[in-house]
Amino acid sequence: MTIGMDKSIEELLLAKDRRSELRMQRLEKGCITLSFNLNIPGLPKSNESFHAFFKTCLSELQKYLLSHRIVTNKDTIHCETDTAGDFFLAEIIDSDYSAIQIKELCEIFEIEHPLGRLLDVDVVDEKGELVSSGKAKTCFFCNEAPAIYCMRTQAHDYAAMRTKIESEIFKYQASNKRQNICKQLAILATQSLLHEVALAPKPGLVDRFNEGSHTDMDFSTFLNSTAALSISFQKIADFGYCFSGDNLKEALPRLRLIGLEIEDDMFAETHGVNTHKGAIFLLGFSIFVSAYLLSKDSFTNDKFVSLIQDMNGDLVARELGKKLDLGKETHGEACYRRFGKMGQGIRGEIQAGMPCVFKKALPILHEQFDTEEILNDKILNKGLTCALLAIISNNDDSNILYRKGVEVLQKLKDKASSCLLEFKSEKFESTYNDLIAFCEEKRISPGGSADLMAVSYFMYRVNRRLVNHD
Numbered sequence: 001m002t003i004g005m006d007k008s009i010e011e012l013l014l015a016k017d018r019r020s021e022l023r024m025q026r027l028e029k030g031c032i033t034l035s036f037n038l039n040i041p042g043l044p045k046s047n048e049s050f051h052a053f054f055k056t057c058l059s060e061l062q063k064y065l066l067s068h069r070i071v072t073n074k075d076t077i078h079c080e081t082d083t084a085g086d087f088f089l090a091e092i093i094d095s096d097y098s099a100i101q102i103k104e105l106c107e108i109f110e111i112e113h114p115l116g117r118l119l120d121v122d123v124v125d126e127k128g129e130l131v132s133s134g135k136a137k138t139c140f141f142c143n144e145a146p147a148i149y150c151m152r153t154q155a156h157d158y159a160a161m162r163t164k165i166e167s168e169i170f171k172y173q174a175s176n177k178r179q180n181i182c183k184q185l186a187i188l189a190t191q192s193l194l195h196e197v198a199l200a201p202k203p204g205l206v207d208r209f210n211e212g213s214h215t216d217m218d219f220s221t222f223l224n225s226t227a228a229l230s231i232s233f234q235k236i237a238d239f240g241y242c243f244s245g246d247n248l249k250e251a252l253p254r255l256r257l258i259g260l261e262i263e264d265d266m267f268a269e270t271h272g273v274n275t276h277k278g279a280i281f282l283l284g285f286s287i288f289v290s291a292y293l294l295s296k297d298s299f300t301n302d303k304f305v306s307l308i309q310d311m312n313g314d315l316v317a318r319e320l321g322k323k324l325d326l327g328k329e330t331h332g333e334a335c336y337r338r339f340g341k342m343g344q345g346i347r348g349e350i351q352a353g354m355p356c357v358f359k360k361a362l363p364i365l366h367e368q369f370d371t372e373e374i375l376n377d378k379i380l381n382k383g384l385t386c387a388l389l390a391i392i393s394n395n396d397d398s399n400i401l402y403r404k405g406v407e408v409l410q411k412l413k414d415k416a417s418s419c420l421l422e423f424k425s426e427k428f429e430s431t432y433n434d435l436i437a438f439c440e441e442k443r444i445s446p447g448g449s450a451d452l453m454a455v456s457y458f459m460y461r462v463n464r465r466l467v468n469h470d
């Protein structure tokens with residue numbers, strides 16, 4: 001054994017002595033103590049990945065204890081990392097359980113945990129005795145002999161054991177990260193739809209106070225629809241996060257299938273009214289590609305745009321350009337036939353990598369929101385209104401084009417541009433009211449622009465929360 005090794009072992013023993021001492025100090029108060037550490041063979045006992053894993057498991061253990069109404073004294077918690085590794089010690093100040101019952105509950109925690117055999121939760125009773133249930137843990141490595149036997153006989157090679165532990169911990173943390181990111185993406189997507197519909201006043205669109213140019217839907221229709229969509233967003237995120245094909249186009253059939261299922265859920269909640277078809281299409285792609293890039297820690301807006309373009313490179317020609325039977329053509333197909341490039345609608349926008357979102361709306365959202373710590377209602381209303389105007393003034397909304405023609409669409413875009421120019425001036429309110437009155441008079445609703453605004457807000461939040469970790 002080298003001198004360095006001797007020194008490490010000496011430090012290890014000292015650290016262990018100090019832990020006993022800490023326990024003894026708490027014993028004087030006559031309470032049950034609970035400690036938690038990882039079983040790591042060899043040295044060092046802690047490193048960056050062990051420490052992060054310890055913190056994850058500690059948080060899980062604390063929630064587990066709380067779920068059993070086992071309360072620890074927050075003021076005297078001891079948590080440190082030394083030569084003996086990561087260590088947590090707490091006094092139990094309130095519980096309906098005896099020390100042995102607490103030990104049994106902790107054993108259940110260890111058994112149910114996917115990496116429970118790396119976890120060591122010890123309970124010391126009021127008299128200072130280490131509580132044991134008499135059950136022996138099986139060895140993590142051979143899965144045959146009791147762990148204590150393999151440890152004492154040094155049955156396994158330390159380096160091999162540590163490699164296996166590191167790899168299992170990596171997998172566990174990666175799975176936690178996946179769940180967390182997919183959950184966050186679903187939350188942000190749902191929030192973007194809620195903030196879009198709540199935004200008021202809006203030209204021609206449903207908002208929290210009125211129905212705009214619509215007669216078949218109101219604020220509550222949108223809330224019901226959003227609730228239906230929200231439960232499927234995580235499914236899309238999971239699909240994107242785990243997608244391992246070489247070409248994202250291979251994901252299209254499954255993405256469409258999820259999209260069709262969501263549409264069914266939407267129509268069931270809205271009694272057949274189309275509130276969010278465009279949003280499902282745009283957000284579906286946005287969630288999928290965001291999750292895919294976040295899984296590789298390589299999200300940037302440029303990469304996002306380029307993947308969206310790769311996936312949808314021939315979308316317009318494929319979906320709008322082939323119909324020969326005019327009697328059966330959809331609004332989208334008719335629009336493309338009549339207006340060409342201007343009539344490409346949402347498909348043209350996504351094929352081009354969503355320029356309305358990335359070139360028009362996002363710079364505005366950054367300008368309006370970046371310096372704000374919390375995006376409250378007032379700040380959101382101002383910033384999202386500005387972003388919506390930027391989108392309306394650039395977007396060739398195919399629904400308006402189809403129903404009202406080029407002239408009305410151009411007038412709408414011009415009026416939105418004027419609002420944008422006056423955004424910081426006193427004249428804004430009257431200019432904006434003029435735009436709202438125009439939409440009411442013409443019975444038009446720039447729904448496609450509202451969808452793009454929701455997606456812009458989603459992309460903004462993805463950047464801020466999941467990429468820059470604000």
Ligand SMILES: [Zn+2]
Binds near residue numbers: 141
């Ligand atoms: Zn073994």
